[in-house]
Structures are given as structure tokens and as C-alpha cells.
Amino acid sequence: MIIYLALVLRCGFNKGNPTVTENNYSNHIHEYLTYGLGPHYLLKAIIVQFVALLLTYQFARPLTISVSKPNLFIAIYTAISLTFVVVTLLFVRNMCRRSISPLMHNWGAIIISTILYHIVAGTVVVSGYTLLIVAVRGVNQINTLDLFLSLLFTTAFATILTVGYHDELDEYLPAVERLEDTIDDWVENSGWVEEEDNTQAQRDQLQAFEDSCDELRNILSNAHTQAGKEFSEEFLNWVSSFKEHNGQAKELVIKGQKHNKGSNQELRTEHEEFQRIKSRLQDLSIRYD
Amino acid sequence: MIEERYDSLDVVSPHEQYLLVLSESGSCFGSDFSDLACEIKERINGDELTVQEYFHPLEDVTNSSRLLQNSVWLIHWEECLQGEDYPCLDSFLDPSMFPNYAEAIICTEDGGYEKAKEIEREYKRTSVAYSRDTLFAYAKVHFSDFNPTHTSGKERVKSWNNEICERLGI
Numbered sequence: 001m002i003i004y005l006a007l008v009l010r011c012g013f014n015k016g017n018p019t020v021t022e023n024n025y026s027n028h029i030h031e032y033l034t035y036g037l038g039p040h041y042l043l044k045a046i047i048v049q050f051v052a053l054l055l056t057y058q059f060a061r062p063l064t065i066s067v068s069k070p071n072l073f074i075a076i077y078t079a080i081s082l083t084f085v086v087v088t089l090l091f092v093r094n095m096c097r098r099s100i101s102p103l104m105h106n107w108g109a110i111i112i113s114t115i116l117y118h119i120v121a122g123t124v125v126v127s128g129y130t131l132l133i134v135a136v137r138g139v140n141q142i143n144t145l146d147l148f149l150s151l152l153f154t155t156a157f158a159t160i161l162t163v164g165y166h167d168e169l170d171e172y173l174p175a176v177e178r179l180e181d182t183i184d185d186w187v188e189n190s191g192w193v194e195e196e197d198n199t200q201a202q203r204d205q206l207q208a209f210e211d212s213c214d215e216l217r218n219i220l221s222n223a224h225t226q227a228g229k230e231f232s233e234e235f236l237n238w239v240s241s242f243k244e245h246n247g248q249a250k251e252l253v254i255k256g257q258k259h260n261k262g263s264n265q266e267l268r269t270e271h272e273e274f275q276r277i278k279s280r281l282q283d284l285s286i287r288y289d
Numbered sequence: 290m291i292e293e294r295y296d297s298l299d300v301v302s303p304h305e306q307y308l309l310v311l312s313e314s315g316s317c318f319g320s321d322f323s324d325l326a327c328e329i330k331e332r333i334n335g336d337e338l339t340v341q342e343y344f345h346p347l348e349d350v351t352n353s354s355r356l357l358q359n360s361v362w363l364i365h366w367e368e369c370l371q372g373e374d375y376p377c378l379d380s381f382l383d384p385s386m387f388p389n390y391a392e393a394i395i396c397t398e399d400g401g402y403e404k405a406k407e408i409e410r411e412y413k414r415t416s417v418a419y420s421r422d423t424l425f426a427y428a429k430v431h432f433s434d435f436n437p438t439h440t441s442g443k444e445r446v447k448s449w450n451n452e453i454c455e456r457l458g459i
Contacts, residue, residue, distance in 0.1 A: 198354060198457045203293075246305045248358050249341050259344035261315030262322050267341060 025227035027103045032113040033120065035099045035169060036224025042120075045164040050124055054132075070145045077148040084155035089114050091162040098173040100232065101225040102280050114158075121157035125150050174219045182219055183285040186212040187278065193254045206250065213239045216281075231280060238273050294454045295447040302337040302437035304446050308428075309359035310344045311378070313368040317396045318421045322363065325421065329428040335438030350375050357388060357453050361431055363424075366397040366408060366417075384414040388456070390449040392431040394418050 034042055092113045096104045103109060129150060133142060189212045192205035217239055220232035242253055253270045257263045295301050308329065310322045317325065326342035333340060343359060345352075347369065356362070369375055380386060382393055393415040397404050405417035418424035435449070436442040 198459060244305070244339075245341075248307055248343065248355075249305060252343070257344060258346045258349075259310075259315065260346070262310060262312065262342075262344035264326075264342050264344070265323060 025101075025103055025230050027101070027225070027227050031099075031101070031225045032104070032109065033116050033165075035095050035104075035173070036101070036226070036228060037169060037172060041168045042161075042165060045161050045168075046120065046124060048164075050127075054128065070143075073145055074148045077145075077152045081148075081152050081155040084152075084159045085114070085118075088117060088155070088159045088162045091159075091166045092117065094176060095162075095166055095169055095173075097176045097284075098169070098179065099225050100173070100179070100220055100223040100228040100284065102231050102283060103227045104225065105284050105286065117158045117162050118154060121161055122154045124157055125154045172222065172224065174222055179219055180285040182212065182215050183281045186216050187282065187285075190254055190278065193251050206247070210243065213242070234273070235277055238270065238277055241270055242274075294451050294459065298440065298443045298447060301443040301446050301450075303339065304337065304437050305339045305341060306435070306446075307359040307361070308340055308342045309356060309362045310342055311347065311350065311362065311369050312344075312365035313347055314365070315344065317363075317365055318398060318424065320421070325363075325424065328421075329425060329432070332425060332429045333432045333436065335436060337437040338432065338435075338442075340432065347375065351377050353377070353381060354457055356381060357456060360388075360391045360435055360449055361428065362391070362393040364393060364395045366395050367399065370395065370412075382412050382415060387414045388449060388452055390435060390445045390452075392416065392427070392435075394424060394427050396424060
């Protein structure tokens, strides 16, 4: 399963999503769990879980459950598990959106990340069962209800892990609203070229666009993922070239050149880069709500 | 668009300037204007002046405010002026209208030196290049004078920039 996921991740998720631009960014599989922050944060959360699991079993002996209406409990466990899955998915979605990674801002990445969190949580639960039940009483002592209870534990721990990691990540990555609003401002202000030529309104909006560039540059500098850092560097380089030009070249970089036969290669390259960056930023500001 | 006036010589450099290309085919003297522009840029002294070639579409040639923002105009004689398809260009090139310190270089591929002299008599405020070498020579002279690496060049750039701002109402 993990090998399959790794292959999928290497191939990229975006092929199935027509709104996301084609890209050549690289990515590490662990970033779907860590979002570019150190894995020690995740390890810390897992260790805390493991201790919690041991204590749970300690006070819940005998571990196998016997109830009068097992089907009812199975339905209850399943419903609660699904609730936990949804909560995990929502937190994972938020972390993916805040990761500033062009590779992680799509539903494919969100689902894979959610699955990985459940795999980690499932590993903890299975370890607990192996150590505390299978090793002591044998496999036959585990009934169907136990399996659904394990599912409940797994989804609950995945949620705890996700929420805990989201809390760790909070101080390192920008809020979703700030990221999306700044991108929206940047895209809107890039319309300065449509203002009447050589007017104060055009110069004011150009200034607003350059201010948006600075603001966005500050936000993107918070990227911790490999793809996020690469994108941040691309944006930084583009902004720095853009600001070195004067008005006419800036306009050509944003608008492109209209001549049928000739063009300035340098400005054409910068224009293509602008279009690519704009498209990726719009991908990053897509709201899934 | 030109962004601002230059209030002093200190703010003139570095300066980015444009090489306006008016041509239908985008080529002249057996080369693309892009390649000719690259060779012109290679001949510029110092690193205080950056030159960008700008290909203006001929269907929008009446947009004088856009043309004015370029200090060097490269005009393909046979494609733009010979057939008088763009009469507004004649008025833009009139000595009383053409901005100070700007340079219009008309490029003619047929007729050589004699033809060049004939065109120069018609368009008094222009230089006429009849080969790659004469084109490069005219451009080099212009960008030697119009170059903020030295004080007189800064004064020219400032004066040209502010004259254009004046004309554009900035």
C-alpha cells in the first residue's frame, strides 16, 4: 500500500485535476504527513498516542468486548468513526492549503494525506492489539466488535494526531484566509495594465500590484515543503526581474507582446513566467468550500 | 507607460530604454530585428543603461503616446514609409514634432548609399541605415551619448524623459 502511494505521489496528483497547472516540482512523501516541518513533531504526537493507548487498554481490561446487541454497537462505532474521518479530512485539507505547495493544493493530495494519517494511527492501534491481546490471549479472542472498536480507535487517533499536528503547524504557516486574500489582491491588481495608459490611476494600481508582490513574497517565504520552496524562489526571481523594468516593459511582461512577427525574447520569457505563476497562485487560492 | 519624471541626475541611473521596431516582417538586412537588437545591445558601453527592443504592431501605429516612449525608432523603409501606408508616421518624424535626444533610424534594404541620402533629404531629422554596419554605427553613436554612465548622458536621459512626461501630461 505504502509503495503504491509512493508511486502515485511521484507521478503527481494533478493529472486528474484540470484546474491545476502542469508542474515540474519535486516532493518528498513524508511531506504529506509533515507539510515540510520536521518529522519530530509527528513522532512526538505518535509517542503521546502510544502512551494513551497503553493506558486505555490498561484500564479497559478485559480488552475484548461482549455486548447484548453487537450490531447496534457496530453501527454506532461506524458512525463515530466516519465522523472522525470527516474531522481528520477537514484538518488535513486546511494543512494542505496552508502548505503553499502547488503539489498539495488539490483533493488528491488531501485524500492521500488523510489515508497516511490513518495508516500511522492504524499502526499504533495494531501494535497495541498485538502487544496486549494477540500476544497474551491469541488471535481467536478478537471478535468482529473488537475490529470495529479498533477502527474507532484508529480514526480517533488519526483525528488527535491531525489536530495536534495542525496545532504545531499553526505558528509556522500563514492562515488560509491571509494566503487566499493576498493572492486574490495580487491577481486583481495585476489588472493595472487595463487602466487608461499614462494616467495616475494606472500608476496607483501598478504601485498596489508591487505592494501585493511584496506581501505575497513574505507569505511564500514561509513555505517549508520542497515544492513550496521551489515555487517561492520562482516567484521571488520573477518579482525581482519585474521591478527592475520601467513602465513599458512591465506592461509587456504582464500583457504580452502583440506583434505577429517579432518579439523581445527576454520580456516574452518573463511574460510566460508571469502567466505560469499567476495560474499556480490561482490554483493555491482555489476554495473547496 | 513612463512612470515618473526625473527630478535630479541621481535618479537617472540605472535606466531602461526602448528600441522601437516598426516593421511588418520583423526582419531586415537578412536578420530578424531581434538579432539586430541583440548586436546593438552588445555594443552599449557600461551597465547603467539597459535596452529592450519593443515591436509595436503597425495596426496601432497611430498610438503616438506609446511610440513617444522609445528613444530609438527603427523603421523599415520599404514596409512602413515607402508606400505611404502609414501617413501618421510622416508627421511623427517631422523635425518639429520628434522629441529631442530621440533617434529615428530608417532602414532601407534596396538602393544602398544613394537611396539612403535621398531618404535623409526627405526625412531631415532621421538617420538612414542601408546595411547592418551602418545601422549598428548609428545605434552605437546614439547609445554612447544617451547613456547614464557619464554626466552628459544622464542629462540627456533626464531631459528626454521629462520632455516625454511633459507631452504625456505626467
